[in-house]
Amino acid sequence: MKTTVESDSAYTPRSASSPGRFRWVVACAAIVGIVPYVALKVLWISGSRVGIDDPEFGRGGAMAVLNAGTAVMDVIAVLLALSFVTEWGRKIPAPVLLLPMWVATGLLGQILVILPVQLVVGTESSPEGKGASVLADWVPTVVYSGFAWQGFFLILGFALYAKDRWGTRVIARGPEHSGVGAGLAVIGCCAIAVSTLVSKGPGPLETVNAVASSVIALFTGAAVVVFAWNWGSHRLPLVRLAAAGFGWFGSGAMFAWGTYLTVMAVVPNDLRSSDGIDVASVMLTSLTAAVGAICGIVLLRTIARRPNAANVAN
Structure with a gap:
């Protein structure tokens, strides 16, 4: 169904322009930040116990589904990062791209806001309750520093992409x-x-x-x-x-x-x-x-x- 709404072409791409070296660096940096988390999830899904201190933790079906789901989310984040600097990324319908990026901005952006405050006041940056006590000390550090890294570069990459595709008309x-x-x-x-x-x-x-x-x-x-x-x-x-x-x-x-x-x-x-x-x-x-x-x-x-x-x- 199509609806006529008043718009100054907020959804209409502007003429294509080369993303440039800086935007490629930003996209690659975002992907680098995603790798550690995805690697951990792949290891856990495959049965590895690396980073898990409790021998009984994470063996249920619900945890397998959760690990698989979060791994898929990071694969989507990789595709988003690439879409910001490739020609096919400019051809993606706006709603298809904006919905996952909106969710990613919310999830990762809040970590970017809260994590520095937690470090200053000396609190542990893990929202997962019991999970924090059964994981090795290095796991939350790797996971949340990776979230902050990929959040910064993914959001920056999207901002540059949005400016190039839609300008300031929004x-x-x-x-x-x-x-x-x-x-x-x-x-x-x-x-x-x-x-x-x-x-x-x-x-x-x-x-x-x-x-x-x-x-x-x-x-x-x-x-x-x-x-x-x-x-x-x-x-x-x-x-x-x-x-x-x-x-x-x-x-x-x-x-x-x-x-x-x-x-x-x-x-x-x-x-x-x-x-x-x-x-x-x-x-x-x-x-x-x-x-x-x-x-x-x-x-x-x-x-x-x-x-x-x-x-x-x-």
Whole structure:
């Protein structure tokens, strides 16, 4: 089905240009950061116990599926990195490329934000509960430093690709978004921020994660206000650019981490710290994912509502 929406060709590629050496270096650097994690996952899937101190950990079917799923996600990250510098990457329909990159920006971007704070306050950077105590000390270091590395270069590569493919038209002023969706997104972000702080655990790691998640939710709500309600005049393009960037990151982080934590809490696996399900926690993480999705949809629809008409496939 095709719907006519107002757009200034936010989905229409500009004329092709060579990516240049720097963009190739960025893409290759992102792939280098992906290799250690994929190698660990391949070893574990094949039955190796390297980096695992507990002889019983990770032998169940759920962990095999989880390892395979996360390995596939990193393979997709490799394809994304290559798509940013190749001719076939410019031909990929925008929604096909933007959805996995939105999720990747949220997952890896939040690690980029939280990891330095955790290092400063001296907390362990592992969200996996029981899993951290059964893995060798070097595993979280390799995994999360790799996440930070690939996150930085993958997001940088995407930013350069987006600028080359779509230019700055995605932040041009246009008709305001209808207030219902944007209003729900803003209210949801504020509610998630408060609920996350109220329900945080007692430890320093939980405090760092809760504060960071709450700040991300609040800034995402602010980004929706600025971008969807057309704040920031033509004299303040940097305001709209910042709102678009943080809205992209924040909504992706809320959706991706909310979904991940919900799945990890509901599906039986060796990383759960207890056998029971914390219903309140699951409700919060699932609502976080839902609000993130609403924010992402509002921002996307706002970008699409541009002065010139264009046909965008739903």
